[in-house]
Amino acid sequence: MYHSRRDYLIAFLIILPSLCAVLIFVYGFIAWSIRTSLSAWEGIIPDFSFVGLRNYIEIFSSYRFQTDLWNTLFFTILFLGLCVLIGLLLSILLDRKVKCEGVFRNIFLFPMAISFVVTGIVWKWIFSPSVGVNAILRAIGLEHLAWGWFTDPAKYLNFHVALIPIVIAASWQLSGYTMALYLAGLRGIPVEVREAARIDGATEFQTYTRVILPMLKPITLSALIVLGHISLKIFDLVYTMTGRGPAFATDVPGINMFETTFRANRYAEGAAMSIVMFFMVALVIIPYLYTSLRKEKQS
Amino acid sequence: MKSIKTSILLVLTVLLLTPAILFAGGKKEEVKNELEIFSWWTAGGEAEGLEAMREIFEAKYPDVEFINATVAGGAGVNAKAVLKTRMQGGDPPDSFQVHAGHELIDTWVVAGKMEPITFIFKENNFLNAYPKDVIDIISYKGEIYSVPVNIHRSNVLWYNKQIFADAGITPPDSLESFFAAAEKLSGKGIIPLALAEAWTNSHLFESVLLGALGPGKYKGLWNGGTAWDDPGVIAAVEAFINILDYVNSDFSALAWEAAAQYVIDGKAAMYIMGDWAEGYFKSKGLTPGKEFGWAPSPGTAGSFLMLSDSFGLPRGAPNRENAIKWLTVCGSKEGQDAFNPKKGSIPSRTDGNKSLYDAYLKSAMDDWTSNTIVPSVMHGAAASEGWMEDYNNIITILIVEKNVDQAVKAFLKAAAKNLK
Amino acid sequence: MYVNTGTYRLNRAISRGILYTILLLCAASFLIPIYVLLATGLKSFKDVNIAHMWSLPDKITLSSFVKAFIKLIPNLKNSLLIAIPATLFSAIIGSLNGYVLSKWKFKGANIIFPIILFGMFIPYQSILIPLVQFLSFIKLYGKLAGLILVHIIYGIPITTLIFRNYYTEVPDEILEAGFMDGSGIFQSYLRIMLPISAPGFVVVIIWQFTNIWNEFLFAVTITQKPSLQPITVALQNLAGSQIVEWNVQMAGALIAALPTLLLYILLGKFFIRGLLAGSVKA
Structure with a gap:
């Protein structure tokens, strides 16, 4: 393909403002946060005297931050799993030439349109043990299924059961997104592929498990990445729905960071938490970027 | 060649347009006669109480534009986060709501972000109108730093x-x-x-x-x-x-x-x-x-x-004179008796007009003057x-x-x- | 294949029945929170009691909706003033970036892309303080323009990603035909790429508009005057610090969600199509 040098220069100039903006607003600010996290800043007045890794040692040895990390891990696994499952189920159902597909689709996408700040409160009510879902369970005679939901401090091997209602709320909000992705993916699979499978004598079920699902793998991956970074950063929803929870059963690094910084005025410790969050995200994203960009080069 | 020229022109337009449009919204603002206070009283009785104080203020100083830069949610947690960020960004409001006591002293006064306002207390004869315990709570090294509006x-x-x-x-x-x-x-x-x-x-x-x-x-x-x-x-x-x-x-x-x-x-x-x-x-x-x-x-x-909402005078307040006028209203008998019956709290002054308050608040006013005052953590x-x-x-x-x-x-x- | 068409029809009817039952159940459970929102919004403050959250109001009153609407109107306007330009600008910038990064891979383009993309993933709470300082420095703090700028910049990574993936699917041959005619980088963009970009724009617009509309943290930090606050902040301000009128709050939430909902209803069909058109491939 012929491109003139001047065109390449223009191409670079087009990208330059974005690059500069990102360098300042993302990398510059992160550098600032890293510097803060290595300082003694406590209180309103910045104090940048260097203290090494003291703040990191402090947060990693605190019960609260350890709990936050476990909670994030379990929350992320469950939330991603549920979103993928629900999204897949809904998209497969909707892909079967359903009447009023648009109506159903909008119902499933609708939660994405509402602010976390509000849905948090509604879900808080719904899982409120004395009046919410439990009241309905009692009314239909399934009383033994009623439990404390997000007020239950029980934990099994560092997994707090109180996270389950939050996982449900977050999945409700975002499984519409995975549904849309999968639906697009399913529509992208040529009819011939299915027909070929059918001619080979595969049942409907086998067609899905052996042919279609493997073809949706790249979609699953990109869904996991987008949802994964939402999950690692999650704040609004948990903050309005449950807050920290009993014995930090529903605490996440985002809440801890916010409260440590803006309530306790421990800016250096808060910055250290945000850097840890940042590296957690990086840990997920960098391998993905690396492999997907390399794959592209090869093809 | 022509195409290159147009292309470069286009690049430049895009480059220039973005900031140009953005800055268009930010044309120079004239210096206005404003008072910007910052509180988390946004709804219900507390907002009505604030409105009542605002009316008193506006009746006295009709040419001052009163702005309540308010942020609610989470019992003031959001507001405090925003306030701290603003103060660090070098953009203080003229006066802000702060809990009297160590939240005021340790967060703001020790850091040198507040101006002492003992002179307001002296000029308006507030010193005798407040219990000594309260004056202690809002003082640091002999100077007073905020005007408590109410007591809960x-x-x-x-x-x-x-x-x-x-x-x-x-x-x-x-x-x-x-x-x-x-x-x-x-x-x-x-x-x-x-x-x-x-x-x-x-x-x-x-x-x-x-x-x-x-x-x-x-x-x-x-x-x-x-x-x-x-x-x-x-x-x-x-x-x-x-x-x-x-x-x-x-x-x-x-x-x-x-x-x-x-x-x-x-x-x-x-x-x-x-x-x-x-x-x-x-x-x-x-x-x-x-x-x-x-x-x-x-x-x-x-x-x-006790706990108390108070207003202070941040250093570098853009409209310092108006802030002082506001603090004078906050500390006056008239201001407190307008605010507190609506808010459902009692005046921090000891001379509130009891007939304005309901049965509970009346009993609290009695206790306020007779009990030992201890601060809430x-x-x-x-x-x-x-x-x-x-x-x-x-x-x-x-x-x-x-x-x-x-x-x-x-x-x-x-x-x-x-x-x- | 099916010998007995009668059985086939029956089977088909049954499986359709099951299909619709499952779908309806799913839809109903998705609507539960909406029901709670609506039922509470239609109650009067005296009747709002979490113990009766499931019950419909005895007397339907629209007063909370009216009250919320009156209070929120100026902020609805602010939100539009913020979300529309921020969405459009980040979409246009993303489209240009995506075009360059997919079709004009100059030296270093493959490094610049991940550098930009990574911006999506920072926890925003951690950069609030330098952000405010920087905005005050360029005199945009406390102004709508400042908030718009922030949304545009933090939108660049995602919009660039979506458009880059979208344009990668466009065969190079289409562009090359253009270059034969002597078109430069911009002509080919305007003549060839832009006309086929509609699905990409739909995805980006829906995504960005929804995110910007619902964003709270930047909005609350950057705008101070009530007259400039967008709807999410105003919605929080409907509640005081002590007694919250949940009926008004919930009614307000539904009103606040209307523009985004409208967007989904109008563009929902194209949303899937846009996702299909390449932007979902990893």
């Missing part, structure tokens, strides 16, 4: 009168009589004490601490005078753990109003909550003294566990914000682990860290 009481026990009459009990005046009453009530299938989400646990604990230690020792906790492994503290932690056996099991799920609703609905008999609870009872159509009654929380009679008066956060974290774990030793050790550690 934290150690109030609210109770459902019908339930108390049916069970034949009177408001418990000690922790022992509280447990006796609680036992009796739970025997009848009534939740003895209503409780709500995390911060209300911390709120309850300060009343228990005060009840177990008494005002002198309680105050000592916050200045090093009382050790955190004092037998009184241990007794308070033990009592708190026992109290948890008598509260609604769903407490972590409830906002504070929902717990108050339990008392209205007769599901729960008592509630230890600040006196803003009265505003909620009244908003649901109840009359003070008729359906619900009140008493000092068990063991705290004679002590007034949960509401920013007794300790720095960092210490308060540590205190909250300890309670969060205590309500699940119920481990006295662990809690006392953590309290000791927090005190050592924050008293340095």
